[in-house]
Amino acid sequence: MNIIFIGTSDFAVPILKFLIINCTGFNPVNINIITQPDKPVGRQQKLQASPVKQMALKYKIPIFQPENIKDQKNIELIKKMQPDLIIVASYGQILPKEILEIPKFGCLNIHASLLPKYRGASPIQSAILNNDKETGITIILMDEKMDTGKIISNTKIKIQNNDTSQILHDKLAHLGADLLIKTLPKYIQEVKKIIKFWKKEHQKNLTIKQIDFINPLFISLNSSLKKQNESNASYTKILKKEYGKIDWTKSAQEIERQIRAFSPWPGSFTKFKDKKLKIFQVKIIQRLNHCNLQPDNFFLTENKQLAIQCGQGILVIEELQIEGKKKMSSQEFLKGHSI
Numbered sequence: 001m002n003i004i005f006i007g008t009s010d011f012a013v014p015i016l017k018f019l020i021i022n023c024t025g026f027n028p029v030n031i032n033i034i035t036q037p038d039k040p041v042g043r044q045q046k047l048q049a050s051p052v053k054q055m056a057l058k059y060k061i062p063i064f065q066p067e068n069i070k071d072q073k074n075i076e077l078i079k080k081m082q083p084d085l086i087i088v089a090s091y092g093q094i095l096p097k098e099i100l101e102i103p104k105f106g107c108l109n110i111h112a113s114l115l116p117k118y119r120g121a122s123p124i125q126s127a128i129l130n131n132d133k134e135t136g137i138t139i140i141l142m143d144e145k146m147d148t149g150k151i152i153s154n155t156k157i158k159i160q161n162n163d164t165s166q167i168l169h170d171k172l173a174h175l176g177a178d179l180l181i182k183t184l185p186k187y188i189q190e191v192k193k194i195i196k197f198w199k200k201e202h203q204k205n206l207t208i209k210q211i212d213f214i215n216p217l218f219i220s221l222n223s224s225l226k227k228q229n230e231s232n233a234s235y236t237k238i239l240k241k242e243y244g245k246i247d248w249t250k251s252a253q254e255i256e257r258q259i260r261a262f263s264p265w266p267g268s269f270t271k272f273k274d275k276k277l278k279i280f281q282v283k284i285i286q287r288l289n290h291c292n293l294q295p296d297n298f299f300l301t302e303n304k305q306l307a308i309q310c311g312q313g314i315l316v317i318e319e320l321q322i323e324g325k326k327k328m329s330s331q332e333f334l335k336g337h338s339i
Contacts, residue, residue, distance in 0.1 A: 001188075004083040004103075006034040008050045011173045012089035015110055016055055018177035019087065032081055036092050037065045070096045078102060085188075088142065089176065097144050105191050107142040110176045112169070114138060114154060116233035119147035124165050124172065126236045128261035131253075134158050135168070137176045139183055141225055148233075150225035153183040164263040194224075241266045248296035252284045252313030272298070272322065272337075280327065281319035298339050306330040306339065 005016050020031065033056040038047040049057070056063050066074040075098050085105040088095065090112075100107050113123035115138040127135040136156040140149035157175055159168060244266040246255055259268045259282055269278045285307065293299065293309040301307050306317045321327040322337070 001084045002030045002032070002082055004032045004034060004078065004081060004086045005052075005089075006086060006091045006095070007052045007089040008036040008092050009090040010051045011112065011169060011176075012091075013051045013055050014173045014177040015087075015089045015180055016052060018181055020059055020061075022181045031061055032083070033061050033063045034069070034078075034091075035063065035065055037067055069093050069099070075099055087180070094146060095142065100142055100144065104195065105188060108152065108180075108187075109140050109142045109147070109149065110180060111138050111140065111147055112172045112176070114156065115140060115147060115151060116228040116230065118234055118236050120236035121238045122236040124168050125239065125261040126234075127159060128163065128165060128168065129257055131257060132159055135172070137172055137179050139176075139179060140228075148228060150227055152187060152225060153179060155179050162260075164260045166264050239266055244268050246270045246279070248308065249311040252310040252315050255310055255315060256282055256284055270296070276323040278321040278327075279317055279319075280321070282315040282317050285314040285316055300334075300339055304334075306334060 003019070005012075005019060007013075007016060016033075033052060035050045035052040035056070038049050038053070040046065041048045053063055053065070064074075064077065066077075068074065070093075075096070078099055079102055083103045086095075086099070086103050086107040087110070088107060089110040095107060111119075111123065112135070113119075113127065114134075114136045117123075118126050118135075124135070134156050136154055138154040139152045140147070141152055143149045155175060155178075157171060163171075239262075244262050246258065246268050248255070248270070250258075255268075259279055262268050263280060267278050268280075269276055271277065285301070295309055295311050297309045299307055299309070301316065307314050308317065317330050319327065319329055320333055322333065
């Protein structure tokens with residue numbers, strides 16, 4: 001079986017690794033990797049390979065890095081790879097219909113939410129921001145639109161009160177890998193049965209060449225999977241750096257969730273004496289206000305803890321980073337800064 005794995009970010013790495021290690025049941029297996037081109041990073045703008053490319057190099061798997069996967073020349077190269085199955089996880093580009101129709105077993109996408117909730121680029125952050133109690137992984141058979149394909153399988157996980165996006169991201173990445181390995185054998189067998197039945201039903205009316213050309217997956221299997229309920233659909237945005245600016249008129253609960261949701265990126269920040277102050281960890285104080293302070297006012301609690309008044313409630317700041325300095329505890333910060 002020829003498999004193309006399409007992915008880029010850290011989220012895709014455990015899924016790819018599990019695929020490499022656990023695909024022995026589909027012998028012989030040939031895996032190719034498609035990932036985003038190397039990107040310049042840091043002050044010196046040195047080119048850096050994606051996490052998926054780094055994993056592929058480790059296992060000596062062939063790599064293809066198209067600038068635009070929709071270009072016809074790239075589509076033709078993918079056709080020459082003759083994939084039986086394409087698996088997508090956190091790639092960063094939308095696949096065109098012409099690619100979706102290449103593999104006879106279809107294109108599967110591993111998405112970090114319980115679809116149709118939180119389609120799009122930031123499902124993990126959205127789940128924390130909205131104070132959801134659970135989230136999960138959904139594997140879908142891809143169609144032309146974003147995250148709208150029919151559902152093959154899904155699984156849930158509870159969101160803990162101290163989960164940051166990074167922590168939840170790592171949990172979901174491994175959950176996605178586990179779900180794929182459980183789902184794939186059953187899925188492959190089901191598709192094989194459908195293909196066998198479809199060819200038997202149509203071989204009297206079509207030539208062998210026509211039967212091989214037509215992809216029965218999109219005629220038969222696509223109608224048997226669970227359709228997403230569009231009335232429950234919601235969409236997420238691509239996160240921007242400016243989203244991290246804290247609005248202190250919001251409640252302490254909302255701001256605490258933002259800090260966890262935007263950790264590590266885009267981060268949450270404010271101003272302290274005209275310097276940018278990044279805030280990494282906070283704790284909510286149950287009292288609603290402090291001496292009638294206005295939002296965005298820092299003060300020290302009775303226990304000499306650094307705190308700030310919010311629109312409703314108070315946050316104690318436990319870990320932060322002032323512009324030009326390293327990350328530190330609030331106690332370390334107070335040694336060099338007066339409130």
